[in-house]
Amino acid sequence: MALADLDGLPTKIAAGIVKKIGRLEAGLHGDIKRLKEHDRAYRLRMGDYRVLFEVEGQTITICRVKHRREAYD
Template sequence: MKINYLPTFIKDLKDLKSTSSYSVIKNLVFTDILAVKQLSEINNLKKLKGEYNAYRIRIGDYRIGFFVEEDTITFARVLHRRESPIKPLAGTFLRL
């Protein structure tokens, strides 16, 4: 599987450096995800309504939004659950 990271994802992740969830999220998206052969192997995964290829992973109070197209995973956002629910819209994730 190929992994891509949108600039918004990298910015969101940098903003989390001072939180306790930072290392867990970083390990998941940069190392653990490479060992996954199927999406069903990812814990706390949920398919999002509205787009056929949009998913989110829940890690504590944070949500990681990503898209899957064929053999490519594109990480789009990582947000605190109170900031706003992650909603897919036109190929990207937005804060509403």
């Protein structure tokens, strides 16, 4: 799902999001918040877009990349 979400975005925005996702390897730093409804779910903010992901141990799973209007539906 996340790859399809990225494919639908303008190239410049998608490239910025991919860069921020790559930085997650160094740790959960930056504009990241834990989502209240889920124990392992987080969001990363990139302008008007949100990267929704889960963390389990050392594994980060990117679930969705959506505009902020649609991210939490």
